[in-house]
Amino acid sequence: MRHLRTATSLVALSLVTVPLAACGGGGGGGGTSNDAFKQHLTDRGPITYVQGKVNDNATHAIIAQWNKLHPDEKVTLKEQTDEADQQHDDLVRNFDAKNADYDVVSVDLVWTAEFAAKGYLQPLTGDLAIDTDGLLDSAVKGAQYNGTQYAAPTTSDGGMLYYRKDLVKTPPTTWKELFDDCKIAKQAHIDCYAGQFNKYEGLTVNASEAINGAGGSIVDKDGKTPTVDSPEAAAGLQVLVDGFKNGDIPKSAITYTEEEGRSAFESGKLLFLRNWPYVYGLAASEASSKVKGKFDVAPLPGLDGVGASTLGGHNTAISAYSDNKATAIDFVKFLQSADIQKEYMEKGSLAPIRAEVYKDPALVKKYPYLPTLLTSIENAVARPITPYYQAVTKAIQDNAYAALKGSKTSKEAVKDMAAAIQAASSGQ
Amino acid sequence: MNDNAPGSVATAPARRRLPRRRAGGSSLDPHEKRRALLLVSPAMIALAIVIGYPVVRAIWMSFQADQHVENGFFVQGGFAGLDNYKHWLLQRCGDVACPPGSTGSSFWEVVGITLFFTVVTVSIELVLGFWFAMIMNGKFRGRGLVRAAVLIPWAIPTAVTAKLWYFIFSYDGIVNHLFGAHVIWFGDKWAARSAIIVSDVWKTTPFMALLILAGLQLISDDVYEAAKVDGASAVQRFWSITVPLVKPAVVVALLFRTLDVLRMYDLPQIMTGGGAGDGNDTTTLSILVINETRNGFNSAAALSTITFLIVFGVAFLFIKFLGASATGAEPKAKR
Numbered sequence: 001m002r003h004l005r006t007a008t009s010l011v012a013l014s015l016v017t018v019p020l021a022a023c024g025g026g027g028g029g030g031g032t033s034n035d036a037f038k039q040h041l042t043d044r045g046p047i048t049y050v051q052g053k054v055n056d057n058a059t060h061a062i063i064a065q066w067n068k069l070h071p072d073e074k075v076t077l078k079e080q081t082d083e084a085d086q087q088h089d090d091l092v093r094n095f096d097a098k099n100a101d102y103d104v105v106s107v108d109l110v111w112t113a114e115f116a117a118k119g120y121l122q123p124l125t126g127d128l129a130i131d132t133d134g135l136l137d138s139a140v141k142g143a144q145y146n147g148t149q150y151a152a153p154t155t156s157d158g159g160m161l162y163y164r165k166d167l168v169k170t171p172p173t174t175w176k177e178l179f180d181d182c183k184i185a186k187q188a189h190i191d192c193y194a195g196q197f198n199k200y201e202g203l204t205v206n207a208s209e210a211i212n213g214a215g216g217s218i219v220d221k222d223g224k225t226p227t228v229d230s231p232e233a234a235a236g237l238q239v240l241v242d243g244f245k246n247g248d249i250p251k252s253a254i255t256y257t258e259e260e261g262r263s264a265f266e267s268g269k270l271l272f273l274r275n276w277p278y279v280y281g282l283a284a285s286e287a288s289s290k291v292k293g294k295f296d297v298a299p300l301p302g303l304d305g306v307g308a309s310t311l312g313g314h315n316t317a318i319s320a321y322s323d324n325k326a327t328a329i330d331f332v333k334f335l336q337s338a339d340i341q342k343e344y345m346e347k348g349s350l351a352p353i354r355a356e357v358y359k360d361p362a363l364v365k366k367y368p369y370l371p372t373l374l375t376s377i378e379n380a381v382a383r384p385i386t387p388y389y390q391a392v393t394k395a396i397q398d399n400a401y402a403a404l405k406g407s408k409t410s411k412e413a414v415k416d417m418a419a420a421i422q423a424a425s426s427g428q
Numbered sequence: 429m430n431d432n433a434p435g436s437v438a439t440a441p442a443r444r445r446l447p448r449r450r451a452g453g454s455s456l457d458p459h460e461k462r463r464a465l466l467l468v469s470p471a472m473i474a475l476a477i478v479i480g481y482p483v484v485r486a487i488w489m490s491f492q493a494d495q496h497v498e499n500g501f502f503v504q505g506g507f508a509g510l511d512n513y514k515h516w517l518l519q520r521c522g523d524v525a526c527p528p529g530s531t532g533s534s535f536w537e538v539v540g541i542t543l544f545f546t547v548v549t550v551s552i553e554l555v556l557g558f559w560f561a562m563i564m565n566g567k568f569r570g571r572g573l574v575r576a577a578v579l580i581p582w583a584i585p586t587a588v589t590a591k592l593w594y595f596i597f598s599y600d601g602i603v604n605h606l607f608g609a610h611v612i613w614f615g616d617k618w619a620a621r622s623a624i625i626v627s628d629v630w631k632t633t634p635f636m637a638l639l640i641l642a643g644l645q646l647i648s649d650d651v652y653e654a655a656k657v658d659g660a661s662a663v664q665r666f667w668s669i670t671v672p673l674v675k676p677a678v679v680v681a682l683l684f685r686t687l688d689v690l691r692m693y694d695l696p697q698i699m700t701g702g703g704a705g706d707g708n709d710t711t712t713l714s715i716l717v718i719n720e721t722r723n724g725f726n727s728a729a730a731l732s733t734i735t736f737l738i739v740f741g742v743a744f745l746f747i748k749f750l751g752a753s754a755t756g757a758e759p760k761a762k763r
Contacts, residue, residue: 088722118495118502146500199703252599254615387497390722391530398529401707408528420529423521 034119036098036320041127045324046074047331050091051106051314053082056348062340066331073327075104084108084201095120095319103322104331107151107315109142109382110201110389113223115317116145117387122318124149128329130336138380139353143315145385150317152332155350157312158376159209160297160369162265162273162283171298175213175239178272178301182248185271191250193243194261195274199401202257204383204393205310206274207400209300211236211414212381213307218396218417223385224425229418236303237410241403254404266291274300276312280369281349297369299376311380313351345370351377388424395420483736486729494724505726512730531720534708535731539738542712545621546689549628553685554678556629557636564637565644575641582634590698593627597699617705624696624710628689636681643677644670679750683743690739693718713738 054060059077067074078101080087088111094102095118107115115121124130130152132140139153161178163171167188172178182192195209196202208218214236217227227233243249253261258275265273266283268290273279280297283289300307316335318328334340341352345363351373352358358374384392395417403413456464490512493505511520516535519526526532564575581589596602597613604611613619647670655665693714696702702711702719711719713735720728 085722117497117500199707200701252612252615255599255612387502388723394531394719395527395529398707401703402528405706407706416528419524419527420533423524423527423530426522 034320036119037122040323040325042326043324044073044327046072046076047103047322047324047327048076048078048101049104049106049331050078050080050094050102052080052084052087054079055082056344056350058344058346058348058350061347062335062343065340066334070327070330073324073330075331078102091115091120092118095321098321100319100321100323102319103324104328105317105319106154107317109311109313109315110393112143112151112315112317113145113385114387114389116148116150120320121150122320122322122325122328124152124318124329124332128318128325130329130333134338134356135336135353136355136377138311138377138382139313142311142313142382142385143317145387151315152317152336153313153353154316154332154335155313155344156353156377157276157351158309158373158380159205159274159276159300159312160280160309160372160376161300162275162279162295162297164271164291164294165296166294167271171296172272172301173299173306174304175301175307179243179248181271185248188271190269190271191253191264192248192270193272193274194249194253194256194264194270195240196257196261197240197249197254197401197404198257198260199397200257201393201397203400204396205312207237207240207396208310208381208383209274209307210240212310213300213302214239215303216414217381219384219386219392219421224388224392224421226418226421226425228421229415233414234410237400237403237413239303241406241410244404245406265295277351277369277373278349280367297372299372299379306375306379309376309380311377311382313353384421384425386425391424392421395424486736487733489726490730490733492726494726508726512727513734515727516731516734531716531723534711534716537708538711538713538716541621541710542690542692545625545628545692545712546686549625549632549689550682550685552625552629553633553636554682556633557640557681558678560633560637561640561644564641578634578637580634581631582638584631586631586694587698589627589631590695593623593630594699597623614700614704617709620700620704620710624699627699628692628695631695632685632688636685639677639681639684640674643674646677647673679746682750683746686746687739687743690742691735 049063051059054077063075063077080090088108091102091105091107091111095115107121112121116123122128125148130149132149135153136156139156140149143149143151143153161171167184168181172181178193185192195206197206211218211228211233214232216230216233216236218233219225220227240249244251244254256264258279261270261273261275262279262282264270265275265279266286266289283291283295285292300309302308316332318325318332322328336353338354338357341354341357342360342363344350345352345357345367349367355374357363358370364370383389386392399408399413399417399420402408402416403410408416491508491510493508493511495502495505497503514520515526515532519532519535521527521530521532560578564571564578584592594614599610599612601613603609603613611619613623651669651673652665655669660668691714692712696710696712697715697718700710702708702715704710713731717728717732717735720731
């Protein structure tokens, strides 16, 4: 009896434990890859375009246009989930399996280096080269790794400072001016400033902006050597720490992602908000928005002058395992063309990668924030470009979060950040 | 791990089987033996594929180094010896101690958090589950309805439960409204942990209650009546009859729940993402494994092997100590 019980219990135990162990699967592939780089360069045919869940009104229309023009080289859209981590993991799984069905993929800026280093992305050289003339410099660089263009920038993004123009006459350009204006918030009985401070990618973005805006930097030009252990960086981070300490940033902002901040701003409970351009259209039109016509945007503040946004956006890349690379590159170029860039902006509020589009009078009339956004993106600083981005961003998030929570000083935080980035970028 | 299975499948009376087993089970003639082997082999093969292979593969991977970048491209890491285990157990990142903000630096903290969740939730669930089971075991009108109602939380998928409680505990949620509080439930370390504990208890107490109820129903009324005749009080009856007789069922329930919580992933992942407090204060071992897979599968395999061993060790202790004595005290133990 006892043995029977032990045996059955152990079997039952294994059954419940095994899925854990099985998580470890995969992980092969890689290497300098890639004989695949030389294959199917001139082949044409139907292709699949993979991107995260479409929540704009542009993408479907744009693909329909392409399909109308190219009936023999139709593009099929495959939508992933709307969670960035899941999109990343889905791409890794399919690239690892050398899935030829993922021809053209939309790649977040920060994954580009990792995917390129894994040999997943077809280098855009030779016949597949793209014309970078007229494209925003920061966006082009964000699609490069080790000096090679591995992807084509498609949409860009930059942070802006949303402010209540009914309460604040001239928007602040420095942190000091911003926090001085907090007395206006106090009089109006609303909170003063918020950004994205929950522990996720948004915190990396916000902490980087605070650090860059104060003259500090996260990593060196090589994209991996940490330079964050500096007095400037500590001072930049300290601005946010102080904001939390004296209540200029509400306590609940430690749980904010983009959406919580937007909802606070739209319900009129916030004087200043750092957020992406997508908020503009929603705050101006949503039925629940109480700030319609009462807000405007300005470039982000810095320590002594206009600050630096973190660069956002998506690149489009061609899978090394695609069977129809000639069609794929044509489609990528199509997405970059001025007309399509305009359409992305007009229908989807997705920031263009061509400077000329920002100056289009019709568009500026419809989206008055475009000049501000262009300034933001032109001054934007890229996040570390490293194949170990997942570990590097954790190093930034964990330590910035601890500083905001007050469990370590800004000085300790940037020191630990540097050490953790160092460990991460050497693959430990 | 289940070489006993052939012997146990044969349903010979225990008394006859004991001496046989001592002789190595050789009393089957060779022909019978071969047929027995043939009959169990499909099950064995299936087990080897779905259990043996992943376990062996994960262990093998845990001794390989993760890919690293050379000349701009990732290359295979090769044999790593115990490096991946050192990364976790000794918190070594290469030649230095893992700095704060790396996954390795949080290992022991995460082990502590996981054990904390295990001890607290399982204890609460045991007490509440026992209570629920006693209620459901009574005879009263609407008993069927109560039993069905208690089951509902357990029938709801964990992901849904997690989202439900996420909304309940959100800053604008009903908990804060009801108590007029302004607690940021997923920001503070202990608030977040309490929220997770409450949700887990809500969800899995029914499971505990049902297993214990099954045990209670095996106790015949005669025993209680005899005790009553002998003048035993209700408290005495509970401690001297109910508790010892229901113990085997309780041990099984405890074992299942403990193993479950040690591997808890979905509830904290959805509610806090492993965050709160200083940023990792609700991270369980399973969450850490998943996070690590984004850095490298091999070091994640080492961590999942460590988790496997922890879970296995706890289960072993359970079976060895609680299970053994339960069998001794309960000669007719049914499983």
